[in-house]
Each structure stands twice: as C-alpha cells, then as structure tokens.
Amino acid sequence: MITGKYPSLRLRRSRKYAWSRRLVQENSLSYSDLILPIFLIEGKNKKESIKSMPNVFRYSVDKLHSVVGKAIKKGIPMVALFPHTETKKKDQYGSEALNPDNLVCRGIKFIKKKFKNKIGIMCDVALDPYTSHGHDGLLKKKNILNDETLEVLTKQAVLQAKMGCDIIAPSDMMDGRIGRIRKALDKDDLKDVQILSYAVKFSSSFYGPFREAVGSKKLLKGDKKTYQMDFRNSDESLREVSLDIKEGADMVIVKPGMPYLDIIKKVKDNFKIPVLAYQVSGEYSLIMNGINKNLIDKKSIKESLISFKRAGASSIVTYFADQIDL
Numbered sequence: 001m002i003t004g005k006y007p008s009l010r011l012r013r014s015r016k017y018a019w020s021r022r023l024v025q026e027n028s029l030s031y032s033d034l035i036l037p038i039f040l041i042e043g044k045n046k047k048e049s050i051k052s053m054p055n056v057f058r059y060s061v062d063k064l065h066s067v068v069g070k071a072i073k074k075g076i077p078m079v080a081l082f083p084h085t086e087t088k089k090k091d092q093y094g095s096e097a098l099n100p101d102n103l104v105c106r107g108i109k110f111i112k113k114k115f116k117n118k119i120g121i122m123c124d125v126a127l128d129p130y131t132s133h134g135h136d137g138l139l140k141k142k143n144i145l146n147d148e149t150l151e152v153l154t155k156q157a158v159l160q161a162k163m164g165c166d167i168i169a170p171s172d173m174m175d176g177r178i179g180r181i182r183k184a185l186d187k188d189d190l191k192d193v194q195i196l197s198y199a200v201k202f203s204s205s206f207y208g209p210f211r212e213a214v215g216s217k218k219l220l221k222g223d224k225k226t227y228q229m230d231f232r233n234s235d236e237s238l239r240e241v242s243l244d245i246k247e248g249a250d251m252v253i254v255k256p257g258m259p260y261l262d263i264i265k266k267v268k269d270n271f272k273i274p275v276l277a278y279q280v281s282g283e284y285s286l287i288m289n290g291i292n293k294n295l296i297d298k299k300s301i302k303e304s305l306i307s308f309k310r311a312g313a314s315s316i317v318t319y320f321a322d323q324i325d326l
C-alpha cells in the first residue's frame, strides 16, 4: 500500500470542500440500487398500517398502481411481493401457495398488466405466509421435511413464473431447492426467469416485524434453526453460496443486512457475482423508531444503505426504498 507521512500528507485536504469530497468518494447510492418490498392484503381500496413497522403498509391489489407507479417514477428497478394471507386460508401444507388466484399471483398479474416490463417483480418461494404453523416448509412431528418440501416449492416457483414473476427468490433454506427449481423452470420453457437465491439466510431475531406484517408471528411454532443458518457462522456461508451457484442461482442475497456486512464482503470477494443485501424488518424498525423519537437523524437511513454498497452489495432490499430522497 502506497502511503505518505504527516506533515507532507494531510488527508483532511481532500475533505475541505463538498466538491472535493465528492471528487474522491468511493461509493454512491441511487434509486437503481434499491428494491421495494410490498405487503399485500385481501380487499378493495385498502392501505393498512403495520404496528411494528411505522410508515410501512399492507396494500390491497387494486391499490398497487399508486405505490408501484411511484416506484417506477423514482427509478426503482424492482418490487418484492409478500402476502398477508387470511388465517382461514392457511393449512399445515401451505396449500394456498399453489392457488393460481392467491394474493401474490393476483399482484403479479395486476402489475404486469398495468406497467408491462417497466419494473421487475421478485417473489419469495417459501411456505411461511401460507402455513398454519408459520414454517417455511412442511412440518411432521416437529421436523421440517426437506425433500417433500422441495416438491411444493418447485410448483410454487413455476406458478409464480407463469404469472409473470421475473425473479424467483427462494427464501426457505431447504437443501437442493435451487437445482430443482431451475430444472422445473427450464422444463416449462421459463428459461429466462432468473433465480435470486437467499443463499445466506441466518436464523435471526431481526425478522420479527416482517412476521407480524405477513401474519405468521403468532402462528410460528418453535424457531427456524434447523434450516436457517446459525449466526455464529461465517465460512458456512461460502458453502451455501457455492452450492447454489452450481445449482443455477443467478444472484444471491445475504440476510439480514447490517449485522452481516462481513458476510456480504466475504461472498463478494470469493465469488465475484451479484450479491444483494436485505435490510430486514427489524433493522428498519430500529432505525425508524430512532428517527421518530429524535434519537437519530433521518440521514442515518442513507448512511445505513451506503454501508451495503461499501461492503460490495449490488443492490439492497429495503423498506426505506420509497421513503428516502436521493
């Protein structure tokens, strides 16, 4: 590393004026870097608040035109759809995930009809918004069944892709799902549909507000430690990512975000592929509540998002996407 010595070298020189700071800045943030998650709810003309996520709402499908329209105007490249499924539609198998008329399918069709390909749509592949026990897979005697779950996830992925979903994002953490889903998509002539694997997803306490938002919080039996990663581990994330790349993932995501910047950097450095970050619901609520209580400045939002870029993320899934001014 080439470096100088004080007093001939003064690093403060380049920080003296705003123009000079801009000249040497190493990272920047634009709307192109952001993915907006949207929660869906049954009904008409509904915009419902979520207690643990101030300023985030659940929208009925007919209300999507305004929120998605605004995202397009800002230049946000993609939205991520998440359903708040009615409890009466949930069962132990997550059958509603395979209903061609479920909330997510209707949401995809609505957006694609209205906005064509002006914005991308990504959808989670996992059963937790649909199961009566709140788990991402099929539950039998306290075990989450891996291979049996793959059968359902594959069908869910193909269904979403047929509806018009551009990026299939398996967030379930079952072993082998990327390969199975890629094969099924290709077989159904859905070769251009991308797979964004939640390759590195930790079993985290930062998902709490999301579970309230999709209505799985009270239902969840136990925890997700037998399939989501142990947050004490780092090298294991490289094994997860290498498997998913071999199985056909186009991109990977690291989740949660800010407590895992080291993992983003490690994955990026090792594989040189697009790595996305997910600033999850708990991180959002922490920052938002801090701002609302005047404990921190609104500028902390941008600072938090730049940290992902610095770590090497190509883009960031964040509930702030439609709230910040860049």
Ligand code: PBG
Pocket: 124, 126, 127, 128, 136, 171, 172, 206, 207, 208, 209, 210, 211, 224, 279, 280, 281, 282
């Ligand atoms: C479910 C899923 C979760 C999130 C995205 N997809 C929660 C979980 O695994 O329990 C969390 C997102 C967030 O907290 O913002 N497969």
